[in-house]
Amino acid sequence: MKVLIAGGGTGGHLFPGIALAEEVTTRHHANEVVFVGTERGLEARVVPKEGYPLELVKVQGLKGKSPIAFLKALIALPLAFIESFRILARQKPDVVVGVGGYASGPVVLAAWLMGIPTAIQEQNALPGITNKVLGKVVRVVFTAFEGAHRFFPEKKVQLIGNPIRRKLMDNYLRSHVAHERFSLLVFGGSLGARGINQRMIEALDHLGDLKDGLHFVHQTGKNDLEQVRKGYAEKGFQADVVEFIDDMSGAYAKADLVVCRAGATTLAELTVCKKASILIPFPHATDDHQAVNAKALVDAGAALMFRESELTGQKLAETIRALKSDPAKLKNMEKKAGLLGRPEAAKELADVCVDLMVQAWGPNGRERAPTEPKKTPRSES
Numbered sequence: 001m002k003v004l005i006a007g008g009g010t011g012g013h014l015f016p017g018i019a020l021a022e023e024v025t026t027r028h029h030a031n032e033v034v035f036v037g038t039e040r041g042l043e044a045r046v047v048p049k050e051g052y053p054l055e056l057v058k059v060q061g062l063k064g065k066s067p068i069a070f071l072k073a074l075i076a077l078p079l080a081f082i083e084s085f086r087i088l089a090r091q092k093p094d095v096v097v098g099v100g101g102y103a104s105g106p107v108v109l110a111a112w113l114m115g116i117p118t119a120i121q122e123q124n125a126l127p128g129i130t131n132k133v134l135g136k137v138v139r140v141v142f143t144a145f146e147g148a149h150r151f152f153p154e155k156k157v158q159l160i161g162n163p164i165r166r167k168l169m170d171n172y173l174r175s176h177v178a179h180e181r182f183s184l185l186v187f188g189g190s191l192g193a194r195g196i197n198q199r200m201i202e203a204l205d206h207l208g209d210l211k212d213g214l215h216f217v218h219q220t221g222k223n224d225l226e227q228v229r230k231g232y233a234e235k236g237f238q239a240d241v242v243e244f245i246d247d248m249s250g251a252y253a254k255a256d257l258v259v260c261r262a263g264a265t266t267l268a269e270l271t272v273c274k275k276a277s278i279l280i281p282f283p284h285a286t287d288d289h290q291a292v293n294a295k296a297l298v299d300a301g302a303a304l305m306f307r308e309s310e311l312t313g314q315k316l317a318e319t320i321r322a323l324k325s326d327p328a329k330l331k332n333m334e335k336k337a338g339l340l341g342r343p344e345a346a347k348e349l350a351d352v353c354v355d356l357m358v359q360a361w362g363p364n365g366r367e368r369a370p371t372e373p374k375k376t377p378r379s380e381s
């Protein structure tokens with residue numbers, strides 16, 4: 001089977017695609033996955049590192065642009081379609097899965113027009129406009145939240161949860177990694193979050209007496225790294241401050257409490273990793289979808305949520321202090337998070353891809369010219 005995964009941009013769209021790719025390629029040695037994304041997206045850095053081929057299309061968002069930028073993005077759209085047709089004709093995938101982000105629109109639409117079976121994976125409780133449109137043409141819509149089905153044709157929806165990368169799955173099976181201090185993981189989605197960076201540094205002023213019992217791992221994103229590093233150092237707190245965390249599995253494993261945004265992939269990971277969390281949704285997310293995502297965890301007793309506008313450093317410090325001093329409550333939140341976890345999502349998605357392939361092309365998939373066997377050091381010698 002050959003699956004083409006279209007989309008990306010940020011980690012929240014890309015990493016569920018990587019999780020599907022891991023599942024597809026490890027089930028059978030002949031299976032193949034190819035990604036289509038944009039040069040500016042996180043995929044340009046992550047996909048080659050993960051060992052998958054990446055094709056690029058030039059496409060930009062239309063929302064929130066100045067009139068000139070909007071016009072440029074609009075003119076680029078037909079070219080993106082032509083590029084998408086070319087890629088699909090060359091790659092001949094059995095199935096195309098859109099994971100959201102700019103590239104998924106033209107590629108999934110082009111695949112549909114070419115008669116290739118298509119599916120989309122909507123990570124959020126409230127879908128964006130692209131997926132609402134694509135939902136009308138694709139064969140299957142994978143969702144992760146109960147409420148998301150109402151935006152799509154009912155028969156197409158399969159509620160399976162968000163696929164999680166394999167490395168993170170270790171946390172589902174393994175319990176805590178032993179550590180001395182109460183450990184906080186602070187991060188703002190895949191890009192970092194200024195609001196969280198600022199609140200956390202302000203909170204340190206109210207946690208001075210706990211200093212020797214706390215350890216922070218804090219992902220800042222590109223812009224605030226030095227500022228945040230300085231904040232912890234000047235206030236005398238022990239902290240690993242980084243721009244981006246490559247090993248999220250290890251970071252979750254060590255965390256007693258997570259302070260983060262409410263992106264859908266992050267939330268899926270919190271549940272599979274069974275972590276208690278303080279959620280601060282991105283206030284400018286389209287239709288406030290992060291707050292809607294977060295509500296599912298809050299209602300289940302797995303997380304606390306604060307609006308960034310009403311959260312002061314002091315309030316954040318008080319909440320951390322209260323949870324640290326109440327291990328029973330933390331344990332209960334972890335348990336409730338775990339109950340929401342969907343560790344089988346990638347497997348279920350891959351199963352449906354197989355079904356789509358068999359329905360469209362038969363059990364062996366499409367005819368393709370045999371690809372060059374991968375060279376191993378042994379075959380070269």
Ligand SMILES: CC(=O)N[C@H]1[C@@H](OP(=O)(O)OP(=O)(O)OC[C@H]2O[C@@H](n3ccc(=O)[nH]c3=O)[C@H](O)[C@@H]2O)O[C@H](CO)[C@@H](O)[C@@H]1O
Binds near residue numbers: 010188246266267
């Ligand atoms: C501003 C915005 O609109 N953000 C959206 C974007 O968020 P964003 O891209 O921030 O996505 P999520 O918070 O859902 O997921 C972040 C992903 O990045 C990984 N990670 C994060 C930090 C780090 O240092 N290293 C790392 O690997 C996390 O483990 C996770 O897999 O896509 C999500 C999924 O559609 C949406 O719910 C979010 O609303």
